[in-house]
Amino acid sequence: MLVHPSLRARHPRRAARTAAGVLGVGASVLAGFAWFDPATPTVDQRWASWAVALLAAALAACCLRIDPHRSDRLGLLTAAPALGAVLVCVQAWHTGDVSASVQVFLALPVVAAATQLRAGGAGVAVATAVVGDLVLTLHLMPTGAALTDVVFVGTTLAVVAAVLVRLEDAQAADKAELARLAAVDTLTGLVTRRVLDDALATALSSAASAQGTALILVDVDEFKAINDGHGHPVGDDALRHLAAVLARSVREDDAVVSRMGGDELAVLLPGCSADVAATRADDLVNAVRAAPLPLADGTVLPITISVGVAQVPRHAVGLRELYAAADAALYTAKRAGRDRWATAAA
Incomplete structure (x- = not known):
């Protein structure tokens, strides 16, 4: 299956390395918290966190091993930040921790998507993070407090993603203009x-x-x-x-x-x-x-x-x-x- 161009990476090779980095760091943090954090006292919770960390590490390895252009055409690079957001929510679900210190991790996959993917791909990451946060907070918090948290977190993620996508688009436009100027003689209009x-x-x-x-x-x-x-x-x-x-x-x-x-x-x-x-x-x-x-x-x-x-x-x-x-x-x-x-x- 080939994904729509609006969902594709700006630079597949760089996007693959970024996705691998984000997922790898996430896997390390989850594994560390599963080992040292007293918020996960039971063996089942620790094993669940380690399993999530192992899955994230496996996804990071796939981003590095598979040809990035093929991964981009198949939508794997678009899916990676969204999967990163899902992993954060799953880990929080198993540990029962929905504090701001956990929800802030949702910004990592969103920032990665906004800087490496086009607008559609960044939108997928934001939507996944917001839906995951909504399900998580409704499960662990009273409805009113959960909705308040989701509104603030979702708005922050959407604004950050929009600003970063706009900056990347402007930078890409500047590079394209420089390339055009380098390719065309300004006096005659002929190529250089x-x-x-x-x-x-x-x-x-x-x-x-x-x-x-x-x-x-x-x-x-x-x-x-x-x-x-x-x-x-x-x-x-x-x-x-x-x-x-x-x-x-x-x-x-x-x-x-x-x-x-x-x-x-x-x-x-x-x-x-x-x-x-x-x-x-x-x-x-x-x-x-x-x-x-x-x-x-x-x-x-x-x-x-x-x-x-x-x-x-x-x-x-x-x-x-x-x-x-x-x-x-x-x-x-x-x-x-x-x-x-x-x-x-x-």
């Missing part, structure tokens, strides 16, 4: 070099790319002259304009367009032969030449590019070699007069 490297490594290791993988490096001709003659804001506009032209000139589903840094961009073409890559490079040069940048004064700024093309396996055998071959072809195009493309030497 890191994303391109990952995509290139995947393409080179994919058996499906039987035709090979091509890399096109693009450099803006006389970019320094653009900055010096028109100012850096126009230079930024030129890069944004170029990025848009390149993105329009390739199909999004079979190409990755990236800003490498400065005025250098790249186009990755997985599953692309050397001949097709050369045709694409020629198309890019012509597309940029045909799309000058409109300026604020109504004039247009011609932009041209130099392009280097390399392909695995024709020109290189790996990632570093592919970059080196494409870079060498790029400089060949620049030395030949710019506004053109060149392929790497076989």
Whole structure:
């Protein structure tokens, strides 16, 4: 059985270690109290506490031994904090102790659930703890006092869980935003070099790319002259304009367009032969030449590019070699007069 995503762990491996830790500590505490606490005077009560402690220890071992991702899919990591709350209530039932010092242990599985599981999983832990506390206090206390205790304990657990879940959600959102910023160049909107490297490594290791993988490096001709003659804001506009032209000139589903840094961009073409890559490079040069940048004064700024093309396996055998071959072809195009493309030497 697969559990709903809202009940799953945020990080299964970390959640498994946390569950094991909470259950292991709980087992140790229960075993210690069963041995030393005078509140459990009878042999039966002591054996009951030891049995609960042994069960908790066994659950902790399962959390460590079973693959955490499989445990998460099956709902074991969601069930662990709830089972921890049940164990606390069972131990209190057998010892007849429902004091605040016992009920406070219900916070341990709830905190573990709120920090390791998503909102639904934390809700399951809170609900289990509150129901268990209700059954326990009604069994051992007068009804009025029991309901008062449950209201205070339940409210505290729910508020703590809600605050922790909200903090975890905010932290996850911050991390996702940082990852997005690291993956996207803020000036051009293209992906960064890191994303391109990952995509290139995947393409080179994919058996499906039987035709090979091509890399096109693009450099803006006389970019320094653009900055010096028109100012850096126009230079930024030129890069944004170029990025848009390149993105329009390739199909999004079979190409990755990236800003490498400065005025250098790249186009990755997985599953692309050397001949097709050369045709694409020629198309890019012509597309940029045909799309000058409109300026604020109504004039247009011609932009041209130099392009280097390399392909695995024709020109290189790996990632570093592919970059080196494409870079060498790029400089060949620049030395030949710019506004053109060149392929790497076989």
